[in-house]
Amino acid sequence: MDYDHSFFSEKSIRVEPPSISWLMRLALDRPELISLAAGFTDNATLPLDSVKEIADRILSDPKRGQAALQYGTTLGSAELRRATADRLHRLDKDQAVSSNPDPSKTAHTHALNPDQILITQGSQQALYLTLEAITDPGDIMLVEDPTYFVFLGLLQGFGIQTHGIATDTSGIQPWKLEEKLLALEKSGELKRLKALYLVSYAQNPSGRSTTYERKKEALEILKRFESSAGHPIALIEDAAYRELEFDQEQSAPSLLTEPNDRERVFYLGTYTKPFATGMRVGFGHFPALVLDKIFNLKGLNDFGAAKFTQSIVSEAIASGIYDTHTQLLRQRYFEKASAMDEAMKEHAPENLSWEFPSGGLYIWAKLGGGATTGPESELFKRCLEEGILYIPGVYAYCSDLDRTKPDVEMRLSYGAADIPVLQSGIKRLCEAISGLESRSEH
Ligand SMILES: Cc1ncc(COP(=O)(O)O)c(C=O)c1O
Structure with missing residues (x-):
């Protein structure tokens, strides 16, 4: 048999x-x-030499070394979550200032709460857990045309129906998004729509970045259809290539910039591409209630990302090695x-x-x-x-x-x-x- x-x-x-x-x-x-x-x-x-130096530094101190080689927590290292919240806040603030010279427009950039951040095994795991937390077979997801093909495989595996939204040099076309939402509303399918997925920085595959205005407009359009859907419609902002944008001064702020938007945005980032892919350290910033669900699923899955690589990334950030390397x-x-x-x-x-x-x-x-x-x-x-x-x-x-x-x-x-x-x-x-x-x- x-x-x-x-x-x-x-x-x-x-x-x-x-x-x-x-x-x-x-x-x-x-x-x-x-x-x-x-x-x-x-x-x-x-970064061979840097990682060797950092690992030496951690392992030569018994207390730090033992902590790095011990189980961690499901949410991930508190130090790395704090560093991630600070980094994102700083990026959003700097990028809001450089893309919008009016300082009053950036005053609302409030600090991020590390407790809404979960460290994952690469941002790929954050994508997986997100789908596990919010979808059932037959649900619908909107993606860009074109999009990250590995994510399409994930959607197929979860049995999710997909619709592609046209893009141009500024990113997703909001009027096409609206058209699609109206069509789903008319056909009675809106209730099955869970999220829009955007790879918003130096997109894989197109190499284009979405402007802040386009992202924001897309988010506002999604919000308008929520009551008809009967539940929130999330915007998944996959920022895997954010720190690999060539001109960081021209980079757009993320959708975490405005505190109100943080209730609808799932922001996924990574330390793999901008530092060392083999570290497999990524993260997600989620609305609190969503994070609870993802936390439970992650607990079942691995009760926390690898502690040792998290410690290396934390130290790389704290020492400035990370910034120099990116x-x-x-x-x-x-x-x-x-x-x-x-x-x-x-x-x-x-x-x-x-x-x-x-x-x-x-x-x-x-x-x-x-x-x-x-x-x-x-x-x-x-x-x-x-x-x-x-x-x-x-x-x-x-x-x-x-x-x-x-x-x-x-x-x-x-x-x-x-x-x-x-x-x-x-x-x-x-x-x-x-x-x-x-x-x-x-
Ligand atoms: C758009 C996008 N998102 C997420 C990932 C996952 O990367 P990682 O798991 O290394 O963070 C990739 C990897 O190629 C990607 O291209």
């Missing part, structure tokens, strides 16, 4: 292998491939983004368009002229022959019966590969695209 459907949970049967697992396998099987697909950070930038990373990724952009300017055929990203790890490129980029496309196959891997854009669009998924984009990562490799990868990618054109001319 074998394990079959009668044995497994409905959820485990519903969950499909990640959409790009075959791509990752391909990259492992063929190490000669140039991967513009991986979402990995740059190995050369990982500055270095921003500079490094800016150089890499610029190198990729330059290579694209040099080699790209006319039908390839893209924008310089506001930060993060990706350039999002669009192919014009009718050719597609999906895993079955001529281009994807040619790229494989040429030894190039990219993430087909189609994976970043949710299943939405109201539209077909666009299949003309590519996510090109400059995160992991070195600059000469990126340059060679882009040259070959562009040649593959030009090859398509000349083939279709014949």
Whole structure:
């Protein structure tokens, strides 16, 4: 007798292998491939010496060392939650000042309460626990078109229906959000709508950041539909790439800026991308009643994130090492983004368009002229022959019966590969695209 459907949970049967697992396998099987697909950070930038120094410092003091190697609390280290609340408050204050020179407009930036912050195993766990706390199969979630494809896998696994809301260079289009909410109200489905998910800084995959005005407008629109939904509609602000925006002075404040909004905003952040991905330390700031539920679920799951890595991140923040490192990373990724952009300017055929990203790890490129980029496309196959891997854009669009998924984009990562490799990868990618054109001319 074998394990079959009668044995497994409905959820485990519903969950499909990640959409790009075959791509990752391909990259492992063929190490000669140039991967513009991986979402990995740059190995050369990982803070080896700093982490060694910090770990030494912690472990040489028996009291601190023992505390770091002991179980922690479910909520996470009090020191790290306080540091996180202070950091977020400072970022919001600074960014409110720089994006709005009128000081009276920023007076309302009140401190954040560390008790509303839960430390998680990367922000990915915060996303998972959020869905576990607020959704049941058949519920509805709104996401950006395009969005973080791993989150789409999570939604699929939870059995959640999705609708994509159009975006432009300023982020989500609020009038499209309103249109969708009106349609859901009319069809009687609004009661099943739980949240809108926005990746608001240097978005994965588009590299665009959402302006404060757009986020705020989206939030106000959601609030207007609450009474019709019969419950709050949350706005999940995923700020995973906030500290990797290249120009921090131009960065928008988060939706935690106004205390009243904190009752509807689930803000998720991370210390992985801006410091060391392997630390797996992330966090969420939740409305108090939501935090209670997530806290209970986290208790069942692991009764607290790893204490040792939390201690390292706390010390990195307290000592200033963290700030120095994020500055270095921003500079490094800016150089890499610029190198990729330059290579694209040099080699790209006319039908390839893209924008310089506001930060993060990706350039999002669009192919014009009718050719597609999906895993079955001529281009994807040619790229494989040429030894190039990219993430087909189609994976970043949710299943939405109201539209077909666009299949003309590519996510090109400059995160992991070195600059000469990126340059060679882009040259070959562009040649593959030009090859398509000349083939279709014949
Ligand atoms: C948009 C977005 N959110 C969240 C995550 C999760 O990151 P982590 O769990 O390392 O914090 C990622 C990782 O790639 C991401 O791209």
